[in-house]
Amino acid sequence: MASNSRDGAKAPYSSFPYWEYPTHSLDFLHTSETRSTNENRPEQSKVLLNVVVVGAGLGGLGTAVALARRGHSVTVLEQAPALAEVGAGIQLPSNTARLLLRWGCGPHLKGQVVEPENITFRRWSNGDRIGFTRLIPDFRENFGAPYYVVHRAHLHTALHECAVEQGVKVLVNSKVVSYDPNRPSVVLEDGRTISADLVVAADGIKSVARATVLGGADRPPALTGFAAYRATVDAAKIRADPEIAWLLEKPALNIWIGEDRHVMTYTIAAGKSLNMVLSHVDRTDPQTWKPEDAVEQMRAYFADWDPKLFKIIKMIEGTQKWPLLSGVSLPHWCAPSKKLLILGDAAHAMVPYMSQGAGMAIEDGAALAEVLHQVGTAEQVSEALNIFTHERMRRSGQMQSASLVNGKIWHFADGPEQQKRDGAMRAEVEGKPFQKSANQWSDPVTQWWCYGYDAEKAVREAWQKRGRACKI
Numbered sequence: 354m355a356s357n358s359r360d361g362a363k364a365p366y367s368s369f370p371y372w373e374y375p376t377h378s379l380d381f382l383h384t385s386e387t388r389s390t391n392e393n394r395p396e397q398s399k400v401l402l403n404v405v406v407v408g409a410g411l412g413g414l415g416t417a418v419a420l421a422r423r424g425h426s427v428t429v430l431e432q433a434p435a436l437a438e439v440g441a442g443i444q445l446p447s448n449t450a451r452l453l454l455r456w457g458c459g460p461h462l463k464g465q466v467v468e469p470e471n472i473t474f475r476r477w478s479n480g481d482r483i484g485f486t487r488l489i490p491d492f493r494e495n496f497g498a499p500y501y502v503v504h505r506a507h508l509h510t511a512l513h514e515c516a517v518e519q520g521v522k523v524l525v526n527s528k529v530v531s532y533d534p535n536r537p538s539v540v541l542e543d544g545r546t547i548s549a550d551l552v553v554a555a556d557g558i559k560s561v562a563r564a565t566v567l568g569g570a571d572r573p574p575a576l577t578g579f580a581a582y583r584a585t586v587d588a589a590k591i592r593a594d595p596e597i598a599w600l601l602e603k604p605a606l607n608i609w610i611g612e613d614r615h616v617m618t619y620t621i622a623a624g625k626s627l628n629m630v631l632s633h634v635d636r637t638d639p640q641t642w643k644p645e646d647a648v649e650q651m652r653a654y655f656a657d658w659d660p661k662l663f664k665i666i667k668m669i670e671g672t673q674k675w676p677l678l679s680g681v682s683l684p685h686w687c688a689p690s691k692k693l694l695i696l697g698d699a700a701h702a703m704v705p706y707m708s709q710g711a712g713m714a715i716e717d718g719a720a721l722a723e724v725l726h727q728v729g730t731a732e733q734v735s736e737a738l739n740i741f742t743h744e745r746m747r748r749s750g751q752m753q754s755a756s757l758v759n760g761k762i763w764h765f766a767d768g769p770e771q772q773k774r775d776g777a778m779r780a781e782v783e784g785k786p787f788q789k790s791a792n793q794w795s796d797p798v799t800q801w802w803c804y805g806y807d808a809e810k811a812v813r814e815a816w817q818k819r820g821r822a823c824k825i
Contacts, residue, residue, distance in 0.1 A: 377801070397423060398425065398725060398726045399729050400729070400730065400733075401425055402420075402550040402734075404420055404425050404550065405430060405539060405547055405552045406428070406429045407430050407539060408554065408699075409431035409433075409513070410509075410557060410714075411714055412714025412717060412718065414513055414516050416553055416696065416718030417519075417523075418456055418515045418516050418519055418521070419456065419722035420718070420725075421519035422722065423725070425722075427516075427519075428522045428524065428549075430524055430527040430529055432527065432528035432542075434526050436525060437506070437509075438505045440505040441504060441583055441628050442502055442503070442504060442585070443504070443505045443711055444500075444501070444502050445502065445712070446708060446712055447496035447500050447804040447805075448496070448498075448709075448712060448716065448803065448806050448807070449715050449716070450498045450501050452808065453511075456515060461514045462501075462511045465508075465623060466501040466502065466503045467502050467624060468488075468501055469605045469619060470487075470489045470603050471485060471488055471489070471605050471606070472486040472488065473606070473607050473608070474610055474778065475608065476610075476611075477610060477611025477614070477615075477658050478611070480661055480662060482782050483610075483775045484608075484775075484778035484782065484795070485782045485795070486792060486795045495800070496804045500804075502619045502621055503621060504621045504622050504626070504628075529542075529556070529561060530542050531561070532552065532554070532693055534552075534565055534566070534688035534692060534693035535692065537549060537551065537552045538552070552692065552694075553695075553696060554566075554693065554695045554699055555699060555714065555718075556699050557699055558678060558698045560573075560695060562693065563683075563695055563699055566694065567683065567684070574679055574681065574698075575678060576677075577704055577760070578636045579635065579677040579760060580632070580633060580634075580675060580676050581631065581674070581705070582631040583631075583672065583673060584631070584673075586668045586669060587625075587627075588601055588625055588626055588627050591668070596661060600627075600661075601624070604624065606619040609662055611658065611764070611767075612764060612767065613633060613634040614632065614633040615632050615763045615764065616632075616655065616666075617629070627665070629665070629666075630705070631654070631666070631672075634764070644674075648671065650674075651669070651672055652667065677704045678702050679756075680700065680701045680702040680703065682750065686700050687742055694741075694742070696718070697717055698710070700745075700746075700749070701713060701746075701749035701750070701752075703749075703752060704757060706757070706759035706763070707755050707756040709803070713749045713752055716748065717745055719809050720744060720811065721741055723808070723812050724737045724741045724815075736819070741812060743815070744811055744815050755799070755803070777790060778795070781795050
């Protein structure tokens with residue numbers, strides 16, 4: 354801590370031990386630590402590794418960018434014949450946007466992202482406001498980074514461009530069929546074997562690597578009883594209708610919540626499309642779902658909801674229904690050799706009710722690159738990976754729980770619990786001070802835990818604590 358005395362002498366309390374405790378009282382002295390910076394050429398790691406990343410999704414490419422920035426040689430293997438990302442909109446909350454901007458991805462996202470001004474929770478039947486979170490300027494000021502929304506394909510393209518810019522090799526038509534965690538190496542469908550110092554499997558929910566890491570039977574993510582329809586609507590059609598044009602007057606997220614269902618909307622593609630996620634409780638077998646029935650069934654689920662919302666729902670011409678899964682608790686993410694690990698959805702799939710699924714995968718990549726940057730010798734890599742998995746299992750597990758909690762908070766039937774929930778959010782709607790909220794985007798404790806978290810800083814501090822512990 355810097356001295357505050359005029360003659361440069363140590364402060365009277367400087368010789369006492371310092372125990373860390375939860376506080377933001379000293380943040381004004383360290384604002385530079387929380388602000389997003391563009392570090393295209395950061396300090397290179399002392400121990401440089403040849404890394405194979407399996408999977409060129411958002412988590413895989415994010416991991417590749419983070420590692421390559423620190424000087425590691427990275428090859429990404431993708432089974433598809435060409436890079437592409439399915440889906441529509443995705444949110445980039447401040448904890449994720451901070452990392453992407455720090456990595457120099459800002460120019461690649463320019464003109465593609467939308468920065469919503471606020472998040473509004475609305476009553477299912479009439480659209481009345483029942484919860485409110487101000488994003489601008491609060492999130493930039495508090496967490497040092499904006500809160501963005503973007504089309505998944507545009508984010509995917511930006512990460513790919515960043516990866517190539519950092520010298521990452523991306524190989525398509527390279528499906529991995531098996532892993533050797535000890536060598537380590539991967540075997541491709543065409544018979545090729547590729548070896549590395551470290552293999553990182555970002556191979557998604559249906560991960561092939563997960564069973565190898567666990568040393569036997571797989572433990573795949575489980576059905577949660579939730580499902581979601583995803584769709585987009587041409588924003589021009591909405592703006593042409595005076596009854597619903599208000600929804601697009603300013604960039605914003607709107608969430609209608611009601612019994613066992615909710616609808617989230619926000620604009621993407623620089624405001625040209627309205628992204629919609631329509632979620633509901635559905636415990637039927639996904640194998641019985643028929644794509645040709647999706648639009649009709651979706652409309653039936655929300656036919657008695659806010660007429661203005663339903664007018665937009667009727668504009669949806671095509672949709673796809675997805676089962677929502679959540680990962681089960683895994684004993685570890687690294688093989689015993691410490692040369693093969695899983696991350697992203699392969700390790701911690703979660704329902705999208707905190708809008709953090711991709712964010713957690715990108716945090717994983719950030720944490721991995723940063724903890725490897727701390728090591729001074731090759732022998733310390735194993736210890737670094739232990740710190741990585743401990744920190745990331747804790748963080749992603751908490752986020753899985755927070756996501757499922759929203760599945761409860763948002764879906765109360767009208768009655769005493771719903772009334773208590775709405776009452777707990779009333780102060781934020783009325784612009785009055787509050788200390789807690791049923792809205793996890795507004796609740797101060799949840800806000801700082803979720804959006805104030807810096808994945809790189811967390812593992813860096815964990816490594817430093819390990820060093821201090823060794824000296825005791």
